[in-house]
């Protein structure tokens with residue numbers, strides 16, 4: 508029986524001809540009936556793909572034959588077989604859209620001057636040694652952190668990755684510049700860049716969680732320093748690392764714990780709000796506050812206490 512899986516990987520490595528890599532990756536994806544997203548840039552590749560385990564293995568094997576991709580760290584997780592609507596393979600200026608393409612240099616070893624990599628075990632050692640001084644710095648969008656994060660983490664007020672540079676330059680985190688700062692994100696790709704941007708801005712001791720939350724969750728589940736659910740950029744929308752995980756999100760209707768975002772009922776609106784299972788039916792009848800203001804009466808108006816929507820501009824962006 509075909510077992511559906513999802514692979515997540517990236518490589519920062521100089522690509523002389525991103526367009527050629529794009530065409531190659533697209534034909535590979537088509538050959539193995541994969542769906543999902545691949546971004547290619549002059550700085551490397553970033554991919555999240557779904558398919559059968561056999562087909563994905565063939566795809567990964569071939570992809571690793573490209574010299575710059577030989578060492579990719581592929582994270583596997585269970586899929587449903589319908590996790591992505593289609594296959595999308597694109598060339599972009601950046602692997603992740605920080606809007607900082609000119610600030611980042613990439614060589615054969617990856618991003619130049621990025622944070623020190625910490626495996627999950629090494630992260631625990633750092634916390635054991637340095638205790639409360641260690642700062643967890645969430646490298647994701649705020650709505651992702653709303654359902655799960657590292658205990659006590661700093662969650663920057665960013666709606667999209669593009670907001671990070673302004674957020675760092677605002678001075679809001681300058682008091683952390685002398686402390687050990689551990690950046691983390693879903694699979695690690697965003698922290699390669701973020702940790703580099705932080706070092707360039709005078710943060711003195713910056714680490715990045717190697718393999719991201721995905722690898723940490725595989726190692727320690729939610730018995731360690733992680734709390735709640737992990738937001739993922741596919742149809743699953745969230746994953747948990749244990750059977751008894753309590754998501755950190757709160758239903759915008761009743762306040763019950765939930766990890767499930769629902770789209771605004773207005774077609775074309777990307778705003779997400781958290782609803783619990785009991786209130787999920789309401790999600791299909793309620794506009795977000797922005798839509799209710801723009802097109803009043805198009806759908807039943809949300810109640811005052813339901814207006815805690817989170818903007819979610821790059822829901823479809825690769826983690």
Ligand SMILES: [Zn+2]
Pocket residue numbers: 758759760761762763782783784785786
């Ligand atoms: Zn509820």
Ligand SMILES: [Zn+2]
Pocket residue numbers: 771772773776777778794795796797798799
């Ligand atoms: Zn809306």
